[in-house]
Amino acid sequence: MAFEAFFLPASAGQRLALFHAPQASEKPHGAVVYVHPFAEELNKSRHMAALQARAMAAAGYAVLQIDLLGCGDSSGDFGDATWEDWLADVALACDWLQRRTAAPLWLWGQRTGCLLAIEAANRMERPVNLLFWQPVVxxxxxxxxxxxxxxxxxxxxxxxxxxxxxxxxxxxxxxxxxxxxxxxxxxxxxxxxxAELMLSHRSCRVEWIEISSKSDGGLSPVAVARLSQWQAAGHHVRGISVNGPAFWQTVEITECPALLEASIMAMSGIEST
Known part of the structure; x- marks a missing residue:
C-alpha cells in the first residue's frame, strides 16, 4: 500500500513524515497522528507502527507518522530535544492532518508517546480521541x-x-x-x-491496549486502577489485553498481529471477544 513520505517544515529544521491516505472510504473515519516511543524503543517499534498505519489506512483512517525532533530522520540531535519541542511537533502534525481532513482526531501513542499524546490532547481546544499502546503511566x-x-x-x-x-x-x-x-x-x-498520564475533560475516548506474553493475561493492576479512576470521573475509557511479544524491547524485530486487529476494533467502537 502506497504512502507519501515528505519533510514537514518546523520551527527548527524539518520533520520526517509518512502519510497513509484512507483506502476504504471517500470520507475518513478518523485522522490519526502516531506519537512514537522513546529512544531505542522507537527503532524496535517501527515495523509494528508501519503495519498498523497501513491497516488503519485500509480500514478508512487517514494516518500521519512523524519523527520528533532529534529522532529518526528528522532534524536535530536527540540531546538537544526538549519535551516542549516534542509537544510542538505533535501539534504541528495534528495541524497538518486537520488541514487535509475534518475527520475526528486521534492521537495514537505508544509507551512514552502516550505521555506526550495525553499532554498534547489536554492542551488542544477541540476534543481528541486517544489510542494507547502499552502506555507508560x-x-x-x-x-x-x-x-x-x-x-x-x-x-x-x-x-x-x-x-x-x-x-x-x-x-x-x-x-x-x-x-x-x-x-x-x-x-x-x-x-x-x-510527566504523568492524567486525563482532562477535553478528551472524547481512550482505548488502552496492553500486550501480554500469556494467552490468558489481563490488564496490569496499574491499568485497571487508572481506567477505574477515569471511568469514575465520567470519561469514556476502555482497556483490553492481547497476547503477543513486547516488540518494543525484543532483540529481534517481532510482530504482534493480535494488536493490529484489536486497535482497529477499538477505534471502531467494536467490543473485543
Whole structure:
C-alpha cells in the first residue's frame, strides 16, 4: 500500500513524515497522528507502527507518522530535544492532518508517546480521541528504568557502584548524560520525570491496549486502577489485553498481529471477544 513520505517544515529544521491516505472510504473515519516511543524503543517499534498505519489506512483512517525532533530522520540531535519541542511537533502534525481532513482526531501513542499524546490532547481546544499502546503511566518510573541501562552497562565493566547517584547529580547540575548511545539532556530528563498520564475533560475516548506474553493475561493492576479512576470521573475509557511479544524491547524485530486487529476494533467502537 502506497504512502507519501515528505519533510514537514518546523520551527527548527524539518520533520520526517509518512502519510497513509484512507483506502476504504471517500470520507475518513478518523485522522490519526502516531506519537512514537522513546529512544531505542522507537527503532524496535517501527515495523509494528508501519503495519498498523497501513491497516488503519485500509480500514478508512487517514494516518500521519512523524519523527520528533532529534529522532529518526528528522532534524536535530536527540540531546538537544526538549519535551516542549516534542509537544510542538505533535501539534504541528495534528495541524497538518486537520488541514487535509475534518475527520475526528486521534492521537495514537505508544509507551512514552502516550505521555506526550495525553499532554498534547489536554492542551488542544477541540476534543481528541486517544489510542494507547502499552502506555507508560509514570515518567519518573520510566526515567529510572532508562537510567538503569547505563548502570547495567557499567556493571559489566565492573564500575556500576554509585552510578545512579552520579547520573542523578550530573543531570541536577544541568549536564547531559549518555545512556545506551543516547545523550539525555537535563531538561528532557526533568520534563520526563514530571510527566504523568492524567486525563482532562477535553478528551472524547481512550482505548488502552496492553500486550501480554500469556494467552490468558489481563490488564496490569496499574491499568485497571487508572481506567477505574477515569471511568469514575465520567470519561469514556476502555482497556483490553492481547497476547503477543513486547516488540518494543525484543532483540529481534517481532510482530504482534493480535494488536493490529484489536486497535482497529477499538477505534471502531467494536467490543473485543
Amino acid at each position: 509514570s515518567g519518573k518510573q520510566f526515567l529510572q528504568r532508562f537510567l538503569r541501562l547505563k548502570i547495567a552497562a557499567e556493571m559489566l565493566g565492573g564500575d556500576g557502584k554509585g552510578m545512579m547517584e552520579r547520573m542523578r547529580s550530573q543531570l541536577r547540575r544541568g549536564e547531559a548524560a549518555e545512556i545506551a548511545g543516547y545523550l539525555l539532556s537535563s531538561t528532557l530528563a526533568g520534563s520526563l520525570e514530571n
